[in-house]
Amino acid sequence: MTLKLGDTAPDFEAETTEGKISFHEWIGDSWAVLFSHPKDFTPVCTTELGYMASIKPEFDRRGTKIIGLSVDPVERHAAWASDIEETQGTAPNYPIISDGDFAVSKLYGMLPADVSGDVAARTPADNQTVRNVFVVGPDKKVKLILVYPMSTGRNFDEVLRVIDSLQLTSAHNVSTPANWRDGDKVIISGSVSNDQAKEIWPDGWEEPKPYIRIVPQPS
Template sequence: RTSCRQRQVLKMPGLLLGDEFPDFEAETTVGRIKLHTFLGDSWGILFSHPRDFTPVCTTELGRAARLSSEFTKRNVKIIALSIDSVEDHHCWTKDILAYNCEESSCISLPFPIIADSKRDLAVALGMLDPDEKDKDGLPLTARCVFVISPDKKLKLSILYPATTGRNFDEILRVVDSLQLTAGRQVATPADWQPGECVMVPPALMEQEAASMFPAGVYTKNLPSGKKYLRYTPPPKYNTNH
């Protein structure tokens, strides 16, 4: 049962980047969890689903399961949320696994699913999609993605409508970007992929940038004459992949 203080936190009007992510408790397919304890020192991804036994959600959880080793390499724990019961989640899991493969070795999902049958978390975390409703006229949960850093801060949020499935390759890519740029004065450009050059922020003076990036800083000449498009080889960072 959540405390009064937890309920106050969960009723915050909206999560902003850099906010501490609420430390809620919930029933899941692996038992009752407290989010911060579940995540420990890992990065975390919480992604929500409109409901169980729906086609797009089934493909998404199947894709997340297939990519579980990639998330593990990046020290990321993932946890799903749907507005049905734990019992329904367990039954739905069999369909998800059947979608992925027919092998008997596929016996469980590598991540828990939160039961939110009263929609308390969906409402508190701003997950509802007002344009998509169930048979009773209640809003469905949108497809939210929250990326949480080891210090329990919200680092990225993506909100998809219920009608659009997520791209989990893109989620892995943004995790790579977040982990690479964390605590470093670099940014990743459009369509960046791991191993490609990163960008040096304009606020960093030229002499300071040259000292900070011994591999070299390369500036693209622009009609404006302003030297703000600066690139450098990606710094090494501590990951397991």
């Protein structure tokens, strides 16, 4: 299947480094980030898992759970965690899904449906398409999909920035401009008429063009 923004994130049960989970139940009323990896003991992924562990408090502050996935058995994840702590300074402090049967990767469209066989016989290159980031809202809808090549480490600071935008724009009738950061000015959503906007922003707005109405970020 091909997931699109606004689709319901497929639910699944899986073994993780913190026990068995049901994905939707695990998310609960939180936001969630699922980020995937083609194989344990791969260099770029090692740096990513360590960095995510170091900034987990930032996700916690935003009411967002994080969960990794790698196409390997859960017992290999534990050994990999030791390497991550040794080389990156922080061990994973969030669950990592064991996708040794390719079930979740196929469910999320990261591997073809006909993939089968011994996971240990597959190389990272065989699983190179398992390099996605999915942000899922409390409504279990997919809010963001990022896909990275194996050679490029992911920018998780950007994921935090997007979550800030998603949470702000889901609560207020605004959109965020290019390179927006928390605290910057925002744009009144196009679905809001001028009459409605006057009720919400009685002090008015900047209007370089009639379709660009700029206001301070709502608190």
